[in-house]
Amino acid sequence: MPQLEFDATSQSKREFIESVIEFCKPFFDEALGFDFSKNDCLKIAYCNFENRAEVYEDFCKRFFPLYLSENYDRNSIFVAQSFTNADDEIYGILICLDMEPEDADWYQIIFHEMSHIFCISRELGRDNFTAKYLSSAITKSPKEQCMDFGYAIWREFIADYISYKVRPITRPLSFAQMRKVVRELDPGVCVSNPEQTVNTSIILAHIFVHPKIQEARDIETVLQALKRNRIFSSKERCEDYRELIKLIFHQLEDDYCWEITPQFIVKIGWAYLLMRLN
Template sequence: MMAYRYTETELSEYFYEALSMFNETLDTDITSETLVINFFTPKNGLVVYKDFCKKYFPKSYEAQHEVDGFFETIAAEAFVDDNKYGVLIREDIDFSLGELLFTFLHEISHMFCIKNEIKGGKFFDEYCMGSGEEDGYLNAGYAIWREAVADIMADSIMSEFATISLRMIADEVKSYYKQLNYQDIESKKCMSLIISYIMISREVSSEMKWDTAKEKIKNALHIEDHMLLEILRMVFEKLHQSPFWQITPEFIRELGYYYLMMLALKMVL
């Protein structure tokens, strides 16, 4: 397998290329004047992250970044404050150019959504900072939605037409589905990937009616989990609203409710 290596200058140039692609589709206020870029390696990631947050994004610091090995698991991370944006990019990233541009578009999608998902932006800060049962639904729903919608937006900008079919992703979706449980820390990420893979497939992305899309999904993937189908229905219908990136607490809470109910039922069935 070919190994890819980029200089910091090249990574910056490709990030701005991805930004240009994004701004041609959705005009944003993300520019070279409002964006700060820095680079990290797994070895110095925590030091770079702490300094980056202290200098530019003091409200964005998260303790989970202190977990051993955290910076080996990410390729880039977006930051948003009132008047600026930021991105940390792994400088030893070995993605192909297509994978690299997709990664950057994913992070730019995060920046855009954080600013535009609700009036005034920052849904997470407004609704996901509590610890009660309702907050659990909101936290779960938002974690799933934010990653899925960023993938879907990045794919729609990269591709002029859908390039994968449901049958092509069947094995991966089934594998991710098996990982959905309370104990797996990657469970929400797996749920997001299931959503994004299915929504960007040729059969589903070209369909306007959920009932027809549902039958295509069930036939190709043999999905019978009612809660999973409800999650897919909610996202499908949201993506057919305009603008689809705008969300409500009710939508996110319901998404989280179905996800957690699905996990509970998987334990007893």
């Protein structure tokens, strides 16, 4: 099935995005037995920079009241956000029309948000991991900090990974391309960067969707491939990622890799905090 193309002379941006969503639904339903195409369960809302807070609050009041209790940044900038409802099989995506991704990127964005929805609604049965385990306290214990960092890294990684497995929109990066991207992102894996965990998730996603990495039968084979192709700036830096890569490698061996435990998430966070963060 060919991808759709956005023609600004015949379709509005909103209509184009709606077409992308309808295109993505059957791929996701077929790959994972989900139900995005059933009973109008996927709710979509659109906003712009000026009204994003008001639209967010109205969307949550109507369908996703749990999210109203979170500390929402009224000035946050986003392309899309996903929502689930613990009581009903109702899911949502809020899309900001003022953002300007390339047309082809909308497919990856929608698959990514659908993957978030799938994982959030399956990772603990019907419980919400954020509501159940993540503390909103300003001062947090070491375990709570590990949980925050671990879940931030895992949730973005697994959404990228599953969206790729459902339907690869683009080919995996070659090792040469991966080297360039990783070396651009890795300096941002540092305490001063608010996107530090996002950078880490993107690095891990590029690694684990590569065919050679997916063929690997053990963690040492993965690390040897990364070192041999000089993916990181040094062998020592590659070793910094060893425990994170090991934890994810073994998690992905499970057919239900999206199912997680708080213990696993703490281990991810601890492995991250033990890295030498610039």
